[in-house]
Amino acid sequence: xxxxxxxxxxxxxxxxxxxxxxxxxxxxxxxxxxxxxxxxxxxxxxxxxxxxxxxxxxxxxxxxxxxxxxxxxxxxxx
Amino acid sequence: xxxxxxxxxxxxxxxxxxxxxxxxxxxxxxxxxxxxxxxxxxxxxxxxxxxxxxxxxxxxxxxxxxxxxxxxxxxxxxxxxxxxxxxxxxxxxxxxxxxxxxxxxxxxxxxxxxxxxxxxxxxxxxxxxxxxxxxxxxxxxxxxxxxxxxxxxxxxxxxxxxxxxxxxxxxxxxxxxxxxxxxxxxxxxxxxxxxxxxxxxxxxxxxxxxxxxxxxxxxxxxxxxxxxxxxxxxxxxxxxxxxxxxxxxxxxxxxxxxxxxxxxxxxxxxxxxxxxxxxxxxxxxxxxxxxxxxxxxxxxxxxxxxxxxxxxxxxxxxxxxxxxxxxxxxxxxxxxxxxxxxxxxxxxxxxxxxxxxxxxxxxxxxxxxxxxxxxxxxxxxxxxxxxxxxxxxxxxxxxxxxxxxxxxxxxxxxxxxxxxxxxxxxxxxxxxxxxxxxxxxxxxxxxxxxxxxxxxxxxxxxxxxxxxxxxxxxxxxxxxxxxxxxxxxxxxxxxxxxxxxxxxxxxxxxxxxxxxxxxxxxxxxxxxxxxxxxxxxxxxxxxxxxxxxxxxxxxxxxxxxxxxx
Numbered sequence: 001x002x003x004x005x006x007x008x009x010x011x012x013x014x015x016x017x018x019x020x021x022x023x024x025x026x027x028x029x030x031x032x033x034x035x036x037x038x039x040x041x042x043x044x045x046x047x048x049x050x051x052x053x054x055x056x057x058x059x060x061x062x063x064x065x066x067x068x069x070x071x072x073x074x075x076x077x078x
Numbered sequence: 079x080x081x082x083x084x085x086x087x088x089x090x091x092x093x094x095x096x097x098x099x100x101x102x103x104x105x106x107x108x109x110x111x112x113x114x115x116x117x118x119x120x121x122x123x124x125x126x127x128x129x130x131x132x133x134x135x136x137x138x139x140x141x142x143x144x145x146x147x148x149x150x151x152x153x154x155x156x157x158x159x160x161x162x163x164x165x166x167x168x169x170x171x172x173x174x175x176x177x178x179x180x181x182x183x184x185x186x187x188x189x190x191x192x193x194x195x196x197x198x199x200x201x202x203x204x205x206x207x208x209x210x211x212x213x214x215x216x217x218x219x220x221x222x223x224x225x226x227x228x229x230x231x232x233x234x235x236x237x238x239x240x241x242x243x244x245x246x247x248x249x250x251x252x253x254x255x256x257x258x259x260x261x262x263x264x265x266x267x268x269x270x271x272x273x274x275x276x277x278x279x280x281x282x283x284x285x286x287x288x289x290x291x292x293x294x295x296x297x298x299x300x301x302x303x304x305x306x307x308x309x310x311x312x313x314x315x316x317x318x319x320x321x322x323x324x325x326x327x328x329x330x331x332x333x334x335x336x337x338x339x340x341x342x343x344x345x346x347x348x349x350x351x352x353x354x355x356x357x358x359x360x361x362x363x364x365x366x367x368x369x370x371x372x373x374x375x376x377x378x379x380x381x382x383x384x385x386x387x388x389x390x391x392x393x394x395x396x397x398x399x400x401x402x403x404x405x406x407x408x409x410x411x412x413x414x415x416x417x418x419x420x421x422x423x424x425x426x427x428x429x430x431x432x433x434x435x436x437x438x439x440x441x442x443x444x445x446x447x448x449x450x451x452x453x454x455x456x457x458x459x460x461x462x463x464x465x466x467x468x469x470x471x472x473x474x475x476x477x478x479x480x481x482x483x484x485x486x487x488x489x490x491x492x493x494x495x496x497x498x499x500x501x502x503x504x505x506x507x508x509x510x511x512x513x514x515x516x517x518x519x520x521x522x523x524x525x526x527x528x529x530x531x532x533x534x535x536x537x538x539x540x541x542x543x544x545x546x547x548x549x550x551x552x553x554x555x556x557x558x559x560x561x562x563x564x565x566x567x568x569x570x571x572x573x574x575x576x577x578x579x580x581x582x583x584x585x586x587x588x589x590x591x592x593x594x595x596x597x598x599x600x601x602x603x604x605x606x607x608x609x610x611x612x613x614x615x616x617x618x619x620x621x622x623x624x625x626x627x628x629x630x631x632x633x634x635x636x637x638x639x640x641x642x643x
Contacts, residue, residue, distance in 0.1 A: 013111070032103050035262050039272030043255075051261040 003076040004065050007044060011036050022060045034059055041065070047072040090517065092286055095144035095192075096122040097131050099155040100269040102148070108279035116286050118146075125267065128156060132184035135191055146194045148282065149185055152269055153200035153224055156181055160227070163220055164206065171216075171223045178227035182234035185241065193519040194289055195241040196282055199228045201250060203258040203269075239448070239499065239520050242285055249277045252441070280443065288446030290517065291506030294424060295398055297340060298389060300407040301351035301358055301380075305337075305370065306330050307432060310361055311353055319432075321367025329432035334369035336436040341374050344454030345445055346396065346461060349378035350388045350405070376461035385412050386419035396461070397570035399509060399606060404444060449499045453547040460571065463544035481575060481636050484541040488550070488580050488639045493527050493534035500548045501536050505567055509606045511578065513566035513599060513614060531556040534565070535588065537581055539572045546572050552585040554592070561594035563626075566610065576634045578613055583633035584641075586626060600624035 008017045008029075015028045023029035029037070037059055038049050047069070058068045069076060094109055096102040106120030123131055123139040128151060131139045154161040157177040162169035189195045202208075202224060213221040228243075235241045250257045259271040270278070287293060302309045307319025307326050319327040341347050347370065351358060358380045363372055377395050379388035385407070393400045401422040407413055408428050417425045429438050447454065471480045493501055502520045509515075518526065527534040537550030549569035555562045563585060568578055589597045601611045601623065619627035633639050 031266060032107060035104060035266060035268055036107070036272055039259075043273070049261075051264050054261060054265050 002062065003044075004062050004069075007040050008037070008062075011040060017062065020061060024056045024060055029059075031056070037065075041069065045069060045072070045074040045076070047074055090116045090290060092116050092118040092146045092194075093142065093144045094118050094120045094146045094148060095139060095142055096120055096148045096150070097128055097139070098122075098148075098150040099126055099128060099152055100263070101125055101267045102150060104268060104270075104272065104275045105148070105150070105278055105282075108275055109282065112279055112283065114280070114283045114287075115292060116283070116290060118283075118286075126155075128181075129184055132188040140191065144192055146196065146286065147188055147192045148196045148198075149188070150196075150198045150278075151181070151200070153202070153227060157200070157227060160200075160220070160223060163223060164202075164208070171218075171226065174223050174227060175230055178230040179234065182231050185235060186238060189238050189241050193240060193522065194286065195238075196244055196285060197231065197235065197241065198244045198246045198249075198278065199231065200224055201246045201257070204250065204256045205258065205260075240289075242289075244278075244281060244285065246278075249274065249281060253277060284443035284446045287444075289448050289519065291503055293402075293447055293507070294345070294404045294444040295402040296346045296348060296392070296396065296404065297337065298348045298350045298392065298403055298405045299337065300409070300412070301349060301353055303408040304406060304428070305334060306365075310358065315361045315365055318361075318365070320365060326432050327367065329435060331367055331369055333432070333435035333439065336439045338369050338374060340439070340445065341370075341458055342455070343445075343450060344447075344457040346376045346398075346458060347374055348392050348396075349375055349380060350385050350392065350407075351378075351380050352382055352385075353380050355380040373462060374458065376458055376465070384415065386416050389416065389420060389423060397510075397573060404442070406439075448503070451500050451503075453500060453549075456545075456547070460544060460546060464571065466543050467541070478636075484543070484575065484636075486539065486541045486575055486577060486580075486637045488577065488584070488637060489538040489540075489642055490584050490639060491536050491538065491642045493524070493536060493553075495524075497536050497548060498524055501534070501551050504536075504548065504551050504569060505565060508567045508569060509604070510570055510608075511568040511573055511610045511613070512604070512607045513610050514564060514602045515604045515607060516565055516602075527553065532564075533588070533592075535585065537568075537577075537584075539577055541575075550577065550581045552581060554585065554589055556589070556592055556594060559593055559595045561589035561592065561597045562624075563589075563597065563599040566599065566614075568610075573609065576637055579631075580633045580637040580639050582617065583631050584639050586628065586631045587633075590628075597626045597628070598624040599626055 005017050011033055012028060017028065020026050020028055034056060038054055042048060053068060059065050066076060096106050103122045106122045109118040109120050121142040131137045154164050157174050159169035159174035159177055185195060185197055208220045213219040216222055232243055235243055253273055255273045256271055257274040258269060262268040299305055307330050308317060310318050319330060321327045321331045337347060359372060362368055377392050379391055389400065389403060393403065400420055403423045405416050405423050405425045406428060413425050416423055424444060429435060467484065491497065498520050502523050505523065506517050526532060532555050534553040536548050539546040539549045549572045551565060551567040552563060553565040555564050568581060586597050599614050601614055614623060617626050617630050619625045
């Protein structure tokens with residue numbers, strides 16, 4: 001399974017993340033999940049997100065998450 | 079009264095109210111979504127309203143009807159003087175300690191509204207260096223005042239058995255990442271890092287399990303490459319790695335010391351090993367570096383049979399459920415077999431490095447307990463005495479004569495403050511000989527017994543081999559001339575000795591003395607309480623009960639019952 005999706009599933013089990021373009025608008029993630037997601041990504045990929053990066057827009061779908069990870073030099077397994 | 083019905087007794091649900099001065103919602107999420115027992119639903123009150131919520135039972139936060147309260151505050155916010163000292167503004171230690179007392183008083187007041195209160199101790203943010211030269215100086219330093227404020231909490235809260243102070247400095251020390259996350263504080267007023275919340279949630283769940291009596295009781299150890307390095311059958315006793323000067327031997331000895339600590343606090347140690355029994359036991363007795371000796375173990379299966387079967391045999395021998403077992407074995411194959419065959423046994427992966435074995439066992443959070451009583455500290459000795467009893471039966475073969483030779487004595491005592499902790503532990507931990515599987519915390523049980531018409535008794539059992547301790551409990555509820563046995567609980571340690579006959583005889587006698595002409599004992603069906611239900615089935619006037627036939631009840635002549643008022 002897509003690594004990012006499996007991380008998302010650990011934070012919110014039972015939600016469908018694959019076909020959703022905006023997790024926050026669709027209510028599959030909320031602002032508290034965002035902090036948990038940032039922490040999970042940081043420990044999984046040994047990266048450090050700066051405070052201005054921790055905004056919903058950077059994490060609203062799988063592509064956005066991969067883009068912010070790529071900025072930190074990480075390419076998660078598909 | 080906070081009783082849980084029998085079908086949820088094994089999986090109780092905690093309603094947890096989180097109160098703090100920063101955002102605690104991430105903790106609530108973790109408590110709710112974590113798979114470890116007990117299940118929880120949480121409500122995080124709006125932060126910064128600590129005193130309003132703790133002091134006012136009509137605050138909307140209480141409409142959630144919690145049975146557990148978490149009051150987690152940061153010293154720099156809840157103790158304004160600490161905040162000032164941190165910023166080098168004028169404030170005294172005395173001011174800060176008065177504020178700590180005020181907080182403790184508010185917690186005490188709120189503790190009457192819930193079954194359990196968890197209060198994490200105060201710690202400074204991990205990046206707060208302050209002035210290291212001065213920080214422990216009395217009357218001046220920040221570390222000094224935080225330590226004293228925590229002691230104020232510890233001393234003031236100790237008076238209430240349902241308030242537990244949690245050691246956040248241990249949580250912090252056990253993490254490899256910082257406990258505080260300034261980014262999340264800026265984003266959402268979340269003071270603590272996600273790993274810190276994860277640690278907090280795990281520890282809180284552990285304490286909740288301990289308070290509910292859901293604790294592990296038995297550790298099963300393998301021998302080769304677990305208690306010592308090497309394979310004794312192949313290498314010989316002289317070649318196994320155990321003790322100084324070999325560093326690997328030191329590690330295995332440290333592991334044994336850690337296990338010995340568990341034994342001393344009431345966890346039962348057993349062995350399950352593929353070895354020659356006589357040879358392995360001789361190594362345990364004679365090897366100069368062994369910390370654990372034969373009399374530290376209450377049972378063993380040292381043979382070539384499969385380990386799952388051996389664990390089942392040990393459970394039967396000790397009369398304890400496999401869900402109270404922890405299995406420690408270096409072999410992934412053996413662990414896998416036990417996990418598949420006996421999923422109720424807790425089978426953690428053991429660290430591969432011997433140096434990690436002792437820290438691993440010392441950090442296990444499955445042995446949590448609300449108290450350490452005489453029954454805990456002497457448990458292994460009690461089981462040793464039980465071995466003596468069984469051996470004396472094997473010699474004689476005549477059960478009736480053997481029971482008489484035991485000279486069993488029962489001391490019946492009303493429920494009192496000094497026996498309440500052990501009585502509640504027995505009520506909550508006993509699964510097999512338990513009529514109604516009622517689970518209550520100390521306060522609820524005490525309050526229930528104090529209601530008019532209700533009474534509770536505890537029973538101390540002993541015989542010529544030793545003292546079993548407080549191992550029985552019965553409670554009665556009277557309505558007119560009808561008495562109901564609400565709880566009837568007996569430890570598995572005294573099963574099979576006609577003690578249950580004596581306890582029931584005494585209990586029915588008390589009901590009659592209180593004016594009852596009919597005694598009922600409605601059984602509640604649980605997954606494992608068949609022993610109690612089968613016993614009562616032989617006592618009912620009509621099949622299925624619940625009325626007891628007084629003709630079938632009486633104290634057997636081989637048990638003597640002494641009453642203490």
